[in-house]
Ligand SMILES: Nc1nc(=O)c2c([nH]1)NC[C@@H]1CN(c3ccc(C(=O)N[C@@H](CCC(=O)O)C(=O)O)cc3)CN21
Ligand SMILES: CC(C)C(=O)C(=O)O
């Protein structure tokens with residue numbers, strides 16, 4: 001490419017992901033839910049930014065992703081959109097937004113694309129979603145699949161447990177992945193599945209696999225940003241696939257404690273952390289104040 005182009009890495013697109021897999025490149029995906037975090041992640045060179053419905057857990061404080069609404073996802077996606085220029089921007093379809101029929105699903109996906117600015121949507125489920133996925137793709141909406149642990153099924157599953165452990169369950173996952181590829185998804189999230197199963201699926205499909213708790217053989221790895229920087233799980237309760245690269249909880253706690261201490265001791269704000277009128281205006285203000293005091297006294301003596 002000419003010298004005046006290619007100053008920055010090229011924009012990541014749906015077709016460029018497949019080309020990356022063909023070249024054997026490992027890519028990175030992280031979640032984001034707000035503008036400043038999205039900007040940091042994009043500028044760090046991460047290839048895919050996912051506005052996950054894990055928003056429900058890490059931003060809204062829910063137990064699971066079930067209560068997350070389409071409005072909440074659209075709002076977060078709009079904020080993230082403003083911070084992302086190079087990465088591919090994908091938004092999760094929340095629980096309920098694609099479960100009441102294909103027309104409703106198209107409408108929900110179009111809101112994430114048109115209002116949110118997402119370039120693709122992700123939805124959970126294997127073969128049972130094939131018709132729905134084909135319909136979305138027919139309406140020019142790129143779709144990312146998601147199999148293994150599908151957190152929107154938590155009430156059916158009874159918890160966030162490893163999936164595809166038995167021979168039968170592993171075969172079902174491999175069939176789901178093949179069917180999703182045939183339906184036209186551009187990538188598949190594999191969540192909480194044994195590394196051997198993830199390897200077989202990754203080798204069986206031409207589209208990239210995106211692993212979370214799925215071992216090293218996936219084409220792409222994804223984590224929730226709050227898990228990476230220590231703002232979600234506590235050390236003794238974090239899932240084994242989470243590697244914590246920073247302790248922002250500790251950094252924030254220290255900053256907040258020091259601010260509170262400085263306010264209470266009177267050391268904040270200092271003189272150069274507030275504003276003053278000119279000395280002349282200060283003198284005039286002083287005079288004005290004295291006149292008012294005199295008037296006050298005269299009124300009270302009447
Ligand atoms: N902050 C956050 N990070 C996530 O990765 C995440 C969410 N929220 N919310 C939606 C789902 C739920 N996820 C989870 C939640 C808990 C475990 C967990 O506790 N796993 C245990 C047991 C696994 C097993 O052996 O069956 C573990 O130790 O990994 C795993 C995935 C992944 N997703
Ligand atoms: C972890 C990823 C795959 C996700 O679905 C989410 O963050 O909601």
Ligand SMILES: [Mg+2]
Pocket residue numbers: 052053054065092
């Ligand atoms: Mg999700």
